[in-house]
Amino acid sequence: MSNLIISPSASRDLNQIADYFLEGNLEAGEKLFREFIEEEFRIQNSELSNLLEGDSDPH
Numbered sequence: 179m180s181n182l183i184i185s186p187s188a189s190r191d192l193n194q195i196a197d198y199f200l201e202g203n204l205e206a207g208e209k210l211f212r213e214f215i216e217e218e219f220r221i222q223n224s225e226l227s228n229l230l231e232g233d234s235d236p237h
Contacts, residue, residue: 182218 184192199207 182222 195210196207199210
C-alpha cells in the first residue's frame with residue numbers, strides 16, 4: 179500500500195482551503211477533508227486489491 183504524498187504547493191493550497199473554511203463554514207470544510215481522506219483510502223485499497231489480484235500496474 180502506498181503512502182499519500184502531497185507536494186509542498188498542494189500542502190499550502192490545502193492549508194489555505196482549511197483557513198477559508200475556518201473563517202466561514204467549518205462544517206463544509208470538515209466534510210471536504212473527510213471526503214479527501216476517504217478517497218485516499220479508497221485509492222489505496224484499490225491499489226492493494228490490484229496487487230493481490232496480480233496486476234503489477236494498478237493504474
